[in-house]
Amino acid sequence: MPVNIAPLDPAALLPIAGVEIGIASAGIKKVGRKDTTLFRIAPGARVAGVFTLNRFCAAPVRICQGYLAAGHEIRALVINTGNANAGTGVDGMQRAQAICAATAVELGVEANQVLPFSTGVILESLPADKIIAALPAAKADFSASNWAEAASSIMTTDIVPKASSTQVQIGGKTVTITGIAKGSGMIHPNMATMLGYVATDAAISQPLLQQMLKYAADHSFNSITVDGDTSTNDSFILIATGQAGNDEIVDANSADFAALQAAVLQVSQFLAQAIVRDGEGATKFITINVEGGASYDECKAVGYAIGRSPLVKTAFFASDPNLGRILAAIGYAGINDLDVDNIEVRLDDVLVAINGGRNPDYREEQGQAVMNKAEIAINIKLNRGEHKATVWSCDFSYDYVKINAEYRS
Template sequence: MAVGEQVWPRMHPIAGLTLGTAAAGVKHPNRADIVVMAAAEGSTVSGVFTQNAFCAAPVTVGRQHIDRGDVRYLLINSGNANACTGERGLADAERCCDALAKLAHDELGTAIVPRQVVPFSTGVIGEYLPVDKIIAALPQALQTLSLDGWSAAGRAIMTTDTRPKGASVQFEHDGEVISVTGIAKGAGMIRPNMATMLAYIATDAVVAQPLLDSILKRAADQSFNRISIDGDTSTNDACILIATGQAGFPMLSAPVGELYNKLLAAVCDVHRQLALAIVRDGEGATKCIGVRVEQGSTKDECLKVAYAIAHSPLVKTALFASDPNWGRIVCAIGYAGVPSLDTSQVNVYLDDVCIVSAGERAASYTEAQGQAVVDHAEFTVRVELGRGHSCEQIWTSDLSHDYVTINAEYRS
């Protein structure tokens, strides 16, 4: 179940980045569950990772390898998270990197070392990685490397997702075309505290490492860090931004100028599209809801209110039932932790329908008006706090019977 129709976009190839897939049988036999991404020499790679203290082994190894620079390959497996697996988990992640580095050297003639491979895993927590199966599938993944491998890769990284998630945009600058393309996976255990479950975005622009880091953080904060399905931050979250440097422009090294502004807008656009695709495919989701909090004194208190609404089981179940039970919304606003909140200044809207005015039921509001909004698959809950000029928006989904079923049966 997912919100809206699936429309796989046209995925513009990124010069200098190829993708290959293979079936290793990590969890399901005969299903592609391994992805290899190969970046051209000279590419810059940035990453943001989960802040969960129980971060998975590939997160620990991946951070270390990206910090050393000169990344050439990404290796992703679905079906097993390699999380809470101790020293063996770390060794298993490194062993996979070693194997891919050797194969890339022997079969493709690429002179790389294991630290130039970054591992990623997603799936069940607490089980050891089937390293031998993954290594056995690597030759097939390398043989299928292609500029057009985005669709296959998008499917291979799925776990409880019902559909792959991709986004791609292009823009022109001085007569040249620059592309930004990405894929993501995620449907549950989603309240990212850095980025998202797994997301990979690439551009052919030429970007210096410090600026790429800055662009990624800004894009992630306004997209993946503004979504929540169930309030849980995964052990394996990772978001990667690659700049292959194949476009015919001088290197961008400072956050100024027309080219920078165009690139930032395109990268943020792709991030936002992927983040919303995750919400629309939330486990058991039937609705995609924006929660926008305005007139806060700080961004932090706006986010507190937004997440209080988004995480309330009472709000989420009412939305699943298409029940305009606005009392649950104001209840969440009241316990969000905003200091000295003057409720007489608070207004609440469902889209443009005012349901609460000056802290009480709006005189003009009718149940039919609210019902007409919540019957839609997508709408926005908007809150005015009347305290200042800060504003934040997040996106979330409803809570359905299917969410419980999916997570109750996840390991079966």
């Protein structure tokens, strides 16, 4: 079961002025399953996106990247689960484009104003006809309050839906941020299989919206790992409708930008951590804090080396304080001039390693007490600089193997 995720309260998800959502069933993988989600975005809104760096990226990712790079005003998102439309070549592109064209007709916009997204099984042909047939029902379901339903409809192997809202005062106006995400397995940057959609009614310039999204991604969805596999379909979208009434944010050094960025990051980190907590078969939620690095990137590298290590992850599943595995992961993280004699490693507050070896005062029962917990922090000091980074991960259980062995069943 997911690790310490509170049940989703639909009433806690705040509508965003300028965004409507409709959900329908296309029967892509299971008859009656709500698997198609449609966003309608008001004119004048701005949309930014970051996507997987997997070179085998899916057809919808390539289309989204092209439409956003061309500067088209985005008016709709169409999302399907059950089929990734990845590894499908020219046919996959044509099917995704057909969905964009049909959505455009349904909503009275242009095809290049529609961003498509898919998640599910790779290397299988997308049933575009089923998705197109479901569009009228999705349109008929449009509501500004359908965030919780959308969080459920985009799930694949997820056990729980993931969503969050917050508000912040900007320029004397109340600005709202709401987001949803899906992901449970094939989670590792860049990005971490996940889809994320965050919207705000704030007014902000397009360049600063993209800058804000990149920062949020780097410190949330690009700071998690479940299994070390980078998906073909990862997409993270940030929408700003500009309907909150605040003066447009155009200065990255302003207090308004900082306030909005902090709120977007708060929602993004909640969603990213929820993906790890719902990691396939996860029983432990692990926070890896690395500080004292010569750069942010090397701190991140150490965090990832630990977070994706099968030996570390299986030890945590067994609640076995076999903590030498953590030292081994630090050692192969790729820092060639690392002085291991300067490193400190703590499990929560328990000092495990210092001066290149085991802390003489460390006792196995101390480590065991920490390993028995559902939430554990690994705290590392490299003592070679001023930078720090955090990575969130989970353990590997028997269920992870079972879920992925039976994924297409």
